[in-house]
Amino acid sequence: MGERLTKAQTIGFSITGMLFFFGIWVFAAWVKLAPREFLPFPWDVVGEGLKLLIIPFSGLTLQDHLAASIGRFMSGFFLAAAVGVPLGLLMGWYRWLDNIMTPLFDGLRFIAPIAWVPFAALWFGAGIGGPTLIIFAGAFPPCLINAYRGSLFVEQTFIEAAQVYGASGIRIVYEVLLPASLPSIIAGLRVGAGAGWQSLIGAELIAANSGIGLMMVRAQAALDTPIVMVGMIATGIFGVLIDFGLGGIEGWLNRNRGR
Template identity: 35%
Template sequence: MIDSTTNSRFTNKQLIIIYTIISLVCLLIVWELVARFTSASMFLPPASEVLTAFFRSFAEPIGQHTMLFHVGISLYRVAVAFLFATVIGIALGVGMGYSRLFEAIFKPLFEFIRPIPPLAWIPLSILWFGLSDTGKFFIIFLGCFCFITVNTYDGAKNVDPELMGAARMLGANERQVFFKIVLPSSVPYIFAGLQIAVTAGWSAVVGAEMIQSNEGVGWVIIRGMSTGNTVQIMVGIVAIGIVGFILANLTSALERRLCAWNAQKGI
């Protein structure tokens, strides 16, 4: 059990790391055993083979590039799309949360687009943007923009009306109420949205790179599929998983820094 009363040689932090490592090692052992000793071995390459191939991919190129380049180009695509999604998502979310008029205009449109999975846009995006990077930005953008908007909208809707009243009482005009109260008080919600969105955007990259591309982690997987190379597919999956894990941790670290005031709820 992990709690503060545990009388142990390890601190809680150390314990959490130890348990995480144990869990990962168990997963690898089960994977290895299943792949080697059951009929699944036809479709599932053993863990040792995948990990070896994964580490080798940093030195030996898959296709024309090494893994670092594939990850880099995919990250670049996500970053561009994510930037657009952040700006538009926050503007739309705060606007809808604050202004009834804005809400009436954009909410129905937004609610219509929201449930459509990003992959459904692939055919259209090829027609509209051809095979350039723009089409990939478009797919990734759709994959993450909704999460940012929804969360920001929630945050702007949930601003304590007493705080807005207090600001008005102190002499703030509507513009000041918006920028000094509504926006900052939505920041924790916005960050929750960004955190989901960055992972969602990173998973949309595979779909986006299904559109004609010659590089990127998505391409590694698609390429592996068309050549029947299961090891290469798994290598791509492992790369996506690891990068996704790092991204999620980076955003939550950033949130802890920027929203320090929110650590304990003030009354």
């Protein structure tokens, strides 16, 4: 394994990578690798993004579309975490529940979240219920799997010590398995958040009346490439912020584990 980079080196390499990316973008637009309306310069996209903060597109400004997407994401992601984490821990402790749930879960988790869009549209229309279902389908499997695997690798001595003091069943789940599995659970939430956010944008491209995905598909229909790119950049930035926040929690737990 190579030497660890210092924080300054990491930042330097990150900035270099971003400059290289934008340099390639500017060069491709300058030599007209594609027509200007399909490959604008970066500053054209920035200008369009600033304009969208004031002038509505498809009925809403950029921040309003983003707020609608974030609201849908939060509802589906928190539901996936609230169901997936406890269920995963319970499956790790109760073998009978594991045997009941595993065949059903293994069948459902390989269905792509976007495949639920027709059902979501039929059952909920363009309301919040449809996107919530699709986000749940994307975020639920990682939340459950990591909680389940984390509970399986809890040191047996912790469980035996709890049993000596009279703990059993549910108490062992939330007093022993949950704290010991937190790093694995947070890692699952991190993966689930990314999958849920991607699932949301895919759903909004097909069935929604607001949101970043709707903004992008309406802009694509109008051949407005800068707005499509603004939507992609906004999607990526918020996705990075989600991952950064959960990654910070994961790092803090790993540093303080065992204290």
